[in-house]
Amino acid sequence: MKSPLPAAAPQPEPRGERRKRETRSRLLEAALRLMAEKGMGGVAINEITQAADVGFGSFYNHFESKEAIYAALLDWGFEEFGETLARLVRDVTDPAEVISVCVRHTLLRARREPSWGQFLVREGFSAKGLERGLGLRLLQDIETGVKTKRFPIDDLLMMCTSVGGTVLTAVSIELQFGSSPGTLPAGLKRRGFSVEGLPERAAATVLRTLGLGQAEAEAIARRRLPDLS
Amino acid sequence: MKSPLPAAAPQPEPRGERRKRETRSRLLEAALRLMAEKGMGGVAINEITQAADVGFGSFYNHFESKEAIYAALLDWGFEEFGETLARLVRDVTDPAEVISVCVRHTLLRARREPSWGQFLVREGFSAKGLERGLGLRLLQDIETGVKTKRFPIDDLLMMCTSVGGTVLTAVSIELQFGSSPGTLPAGLKRRGFSVEGLPERAAATVLRTLGLGQAEAEAIARRRLPDLS
DNA sequence: ATTATCTATAGATCTATAGATAATGC
DNA sequence: ATTATCTATAGATCTATAGATAATGC
Numbered sequence: 483m484k485s486p487l488p489a490a491a492p493q494p495e496p497r498g499e500r501r502k503r504e505t506r507s508r509l510l511e512a513a514l515r516l517m518a519e520k521g522m523g524g525v526a527i528n529e530i531t532q533a534a535d536v537g538f539g540s541f542y543n544h545f546e547s548k549e550a551i552y553a554a555l556l557d558w559g560f561e562e563f564g565e566t567l568a569r570l571v572r573d574v575t576d577p578a579e580v581i582s583v584c585v586r587h588t589l590l591r592a593r594r595e596p597s598w599g600q601f602l603v604r605e606g607f608s609a610k611g612l613e614r615g616l617g618l619r620l621l622q623d624i625e626t627g628v629k630t631k632r633f634p635i636d637d638l639l640m641m642c643t644s645v646g647g648t649v650l651t652a653v654s655i656e657l658q659f660g661s662s663p664g665t666l667p668a669g670l671k672r673r674g675f676s677v678e679g680l681p682e683r684a685a686a687t688v689l690r691t692l693g694l695g696q697a698e699a700e701a702i703a704r705r706r707l708p709d710l711s
Numbered sequence: 712m713k714s715p716l717p718a719a720a721p722q723p724e725p726r727g728e729r730r731k732r733e734t735r736s737r738l739l740e741a742a743l744r745l746m747a748e749k750g751m752g753g754v755a756i757n758e759i760t761q762a763a764d765v766g767f768g769s770f771y772n773h774f775e776s777k778e779a780i781y782a783a784l785l786d787w788g789f790e791e792f793g794e795t796l797a798r799l800v801r802d803v804t805d806p807a808e809v810i811s812v813c814v815r816h817t818l819l820r821a822r823r824e825p826s827w828g829q830f831l832v833r834e835g836f837s838a839k840g841l842e843r844g845l846g847l848r849l850l851q852d853i854e855t856g857v858k859t860k861r862f863p864i865d866d867l868l869m870m871c872t873s874v875g876g877t878v879l880t881a882v883s884i885e886l887q888f889g890s891s892p893g894t895l896p897a898g899l900k901r902r903g904f905s906v907e908g909l910p911e912r913a914a915a916t917v918l919r920t921l922g923l924g925q926a927e928a929e930a931i932a933r934r935r936l937p938d939l940s
Numbered sequence: 941a942t943t944a945t946c947t948a949t950a951g952a953t954c955t956a957t958a959g960a961t962a963a964t965g966c
Numbered sequence: 967a968t969t970a971t972c973t974a975t976a977g978a979t980c981t982a983t984a985g986a987t988a989a990t991g992c
Binding site: 725726730755757767768770771776777 | 953954955956957958963964965
């Protein structure tokens with residue numbers, strides 16, 4: 483039921499609303515960074531508003547409480563990412579490649595947005611990890627692969643557990659040591675550890691867990707990565 | 712330089728010291744439970760003293776601050792468990808069985824002491840997971856297995872990542888659904904998921920990741936579990 | 941005129957300490 | 967007499983709100 487008149491001006495979003503949205507989004511970003519670092523309980527509301535450069539009282543125009551902004555973060559960070567992944571693999575038909583793409587994109591995003599990654603690691607388990615966003619995607623994709631006999635495995639729950647845990651831990655490793663490989667702790671460095679190419683290595687490892695052979699797993703993990711069309 | 716006289720009484724620990732130790736240990740246990748649930752930042756010192764049934768001021772006889780008791784928890788919970796595992800596998804020679812025993816005992820302890828398990832899951836990544844307790848044990852044991860050609864793998868870092876992540880995630884699953892399998896979320900139940908025998912299934916999965924065949928992995932995961940000698 | 945943000949503040953909560961009380965060991 | 971715990975409390979911090987200010991849209 484749109485106006486019959488051709489919209490003369492493209493009816494840009496009222497400025498007030500945009501202003502409000504931007505404040506809200508600044509609060510969310512600041513909260514993500516702080517809560518990823520210190521956990522929900524370790525962050526005070528005034529820290530958030532200061533980091534967001536927003537008046538203290540404005541917080542309550544957007545969120546009822548600390549718990550409320552935390553819940554909003556979970557939605558924002560996880561659901562939205564699940565949808566992004568779904569879009570990315572829309573045209574990928576091989577279940578193994580679907581998994582590989584999801585794993586690699588997760589690690590790449592964690593590298594680009596460390597706070598997001600840290601939040602994912604911190605909340606990935608507790609927040610019913612298997613039921614939302616990334617976890618749900620993995621579960622469904624693994625299931626598809628099992629049904630089509632692509633993954634010859636027999637313990638679906640343990641496979642989801644292993645794949646999910648491997649990805650989260652890989653994110654954690656990437657965040658701790660990825661940005662400055664020089665700072666690998668001595669115990670790890672001495673063993674010749676390197677975090678080079680972690681996304682691909684994680685994808686290959688996960689595919690092996692799902693029953694693929696070494697050579698095929700590595701080949702799939704190296705395929706060109708589809709980006710957001 | 713002990714007294715030359717044969718100790719008539721076996722010199723029991725002075726009562727005052729024992730009293731002090733007990734208070735300290737009640738504080739630690741209360742803190743473990745509360746911080747496992749809500750994270751360090753979400754717990755107030757008076758909550759801890761109340762849960763421990765200890766006068767508020769006594770807290771400061773034992774710990775300087777919340778950060779201090781938290782650090783003590785990390786030591787207590789992780790280092791000590793690493794030592795327990797070391798004792799358990801002292802007489803086990805097969806690296807694969809060593810891993811299996813460690814994994815199963817970790818899951819069994821999480822079942823017996825849910826707060827410990829929840830704390831492990833919450834802090835397992837951040838607290839330099841690969842450098843202490845459980846993580847360090849796994850790393851060393853995997854390394855041994857690689858050197859002795861027991862584990863035909865080529866990416867040691869990813870194997871540690873995968874094994875560690877699988878164990879932590881399995882603990883998380885056990886805690887969420889283990890005690891009351893009736894409460895599995897619909898999405899999981901419908902798929903025929905069950906958490907029966909999770910310790911053995913986790914051990915088998917981990918051994919497969921390390922390159923063992925399905926049959927052998929399952930056989931090792933079912934061997935009799937050594938207990939504390 | 942309306943709407944969003946900002947400043948100021950009352951009241952609640954939390955931390956850290958000082959001094960009192962109770963228990964132990966001589 | 968010594969040592970550990972407990973009670974009480976000052977001061978700091980945090981939350982939630984009320985009322986003032988600034989910006990938008992008519």
